Amino acid sequence: MQTLxxxxxxxxxxxxxxxxxxxxxxxxDIIDMIASYGTHFEIEDLVRxxxxxxxNIASRSTIYRTVKLLQDFGVVREVIKLxxxxxxxxxxxxxxxxHLICINCGKIIEFYKQEIETLQDQxxxxxxxxxxxxxxxxxxxxxxxxxxxxxxxxx
Numbered sequence: 001m002q003t004l005x006x007x008x009x010x011x012x013x014x015x016x017x018x019x020x021x022x023x024x025x026x027x028x029d030i031i032d033m034i035a036s037y038g039t040h041f042e043i044e045d046l047v048r049x050x051x052x053x054x055x056n057i058a059s060r061s062t063i064y065r066t067v068k069l070l071q072d073f074g075v076v077r078e079v080i081k082l083x084x085x086x087x088x089x090x091x092x093x094x095x096x097x098x099h100l101i102c103i104n105c106g107k108i109i110e111f112y113k114q115e116i117e118t119l120q121d122q123x124x125x126x127x128x129x130x131x132x133x134x135x136x137x138x139x140x141x142x143x144x145x146x147x148x149x150x151x152x153x154x155x
Contacts, residue, residue, distance in 0.1 A: 004092060004093055005031065005032065005035055005092070008031065008075060008092055009028050009031060011073075012027075012028075012031065012069075012070070012073055012075075015069075015073050016069070019069075019072075021069065024062075026057060026058040026062050026066070027058075027062070027066045027069070029057045029058065030050070030057065030058055030062070030063055030066045030067075030070075031066075031070070033046075033049075033050050033053065033057065034046065034067075034070070034076065034090045035090055035092065037049060037090070039089075040079065040080075040087045040088065040089045040108050041087065041088055041089070042085055042086065042087055042088070043063065043064055043067055043086075043088070046063060046067070047060050047063050047064075050063060067088065070090075071088070074091075075090065075091060075092050076088050076089070076090055076091070077089055077091050077135075079099055079108075079135060079137070080099060080101055080108070080137055082101065082103070082139070087108070095112065096112070096117075097110045097111060097112045098110070098111055098112065098113075098116065098135070098136040098137070098138070099111075099135075099136070099137050099138070100138045100140065100142070101137055101138070101139050101140075102140065102141055102142035102145055103139050103140065103141065104141055104142070104145040105142065105144070105145050107142045107144070107145075109142070116136065120134060
């Protein structure tokens, strides 16, 4: 993973230069922190976690700006918008996947089904449409919450 991150940082540096943005140590430290966070995140949760790890890495505004730049660069992806919350994920080293989101507890389950990808490709072809990106989010109740809801009804 470290080699992948080093390559990513070199590409990100070129990206920043091409856009006329500053190249700072903080931005590259934030990449390391996001990579080690290991799960989906809201930016505010990421800010709190980074601050708890090392208060000197970056300010809140630098973290927000860097996440936006990483999103423009294509390595951070907005995956879910739900109830005024925006959830992101770091996609480096991950294959494309979709999400099941529990509307009760917020649990996010990643899944991949080739049949879904094939169907989407067929639909695009039928309509002469060239896809650039897509995401599939299925909102519902996870098995743990469904079990709790059922148990609560029994009481």
